[in-house]
Amino acid sequence: MSLPTIIGFTLSLFLFLGAIVESTSNFKIFLHLTGFLMVVGGTLAATLVAFEARYVKQSMGMLKAIFFSPKMARGMLTNEVARVIRWGYLVQKNGLAGLESDVKTLKSQDAFLAYGVNLVISGYTAAEVRQLLENQIETTFQRHTVPTEILKYMASNAPAFGMMATLVGLVVMLDNMGTDPSKLGPGMAVGLLGTLYGVLFARLALMPAAEKGHQRESIIRFRNMLVAEGLALIADRRNPRFIQDAMNSYLDPSIHFDIDKAPKK
Numbered sequence: 001m002s003l004p005t006i007i008g009f010t011l012s013l014f015l016f017l018g019a020i021v022e023s024t025s026n027f028k029i030f031l032h033l034t035g036f037l038m039v040v041g042g043t044l045a046a047t048l049v050a051f052e053a054r055y056v057k058q059s060m061g062m063l064k065a066i067f068f069s070p071k072m073a074r075g076m077l078t079n080e081v082a083r084v085i086r087w088g089y090l091v092q093k094n095g096l097a098g099l100e101s102d103v104k105t106l107k108s109q110d111a112f113l114a115y116g117v118n119l120v121i122s123g124y125t126a127a128e129v130r131q132l133l134e135n136q137i138e139t140t141f142q143r144h145t146v147p148t149e150i151l152k153y154m155a156s157n158a159p160a161f162g163m164m165a166t167l168v169g170l171v172v173m174l175d176n177m178g179t180d181p182s183k184l185g186p187g188m189a190v191g192l193l194g195t196l197y198g199v200l201f202a203r204l205a206l207m208p209a210a211e212k213g214h215q216r217e218s219i220i221r222f223r224n225m226l227v228a229e230g231l232a233l234i235a236d237r238r239n240p241r242f243i244q245d246a247m248n249s250y251l252d253p254s255i256h257f258d259i260d261k262a263p264k265k
Helices: 003-023 033-050 053-065 076-094 096-109 111-121 126-144 146-177 181-235 240-248
Strands: none
Touching: 003 181, 033 053, 033 146, 033 181, 053 146, 053 181, 076 096, 076 181, 076 240, 096 111, 111 126, 111 181, 126 146, 126 181, 146 181, 181 240
């Protein structure tokens, strides 16, 4: 589980609910099923019109995924440098055939790494490996960020549907105003709930999920660029220390890998 995400979401809800509790004892006034359904249902319906259903399904999955730990964290980048350097030593000692044993396990664990190692084993030049992997990285990033764009689209639409729910409530209120003017205040309060639901849905759920999803995909993209550079250098038959320094140049100095401090096997 992603503890910071859970804490942030829980804190936001706590602050919102705390403000309600502090302001009024009539909590039920903030519950309006029709307004809620118009906001959530209308936003989802518009999204299904604008995008293919499979991408909308992926974006809904991202809403849940942000509460779980990311696949790639900052500290794991050092391990990626270490792995590529180990491959560099394997190639120095046994040639490209030394990498073949690693490919079998990589295929089920990391398709990108398996593809990159296969390019090196196939004998492509460093420039060719770098170009092919960069193409793979960019197209994968574009595909994986489609759900985040959908969430941003939904976040921009939710307040509009909230306003629609409010307008419906106000029309109903005005229609009843002539028969009982005393209901004007409560009716307006209910009408405004649609706008409240739309803003909450957009700013507490959709937009944060979109931003976190995009950030996580950016980290994976950066990691893949780092590994791609290392594999290109292996294809170029550069020595492991040069590979270390080249890959470390991408990283914050606090997480640089150091061959001399690595445990000896």
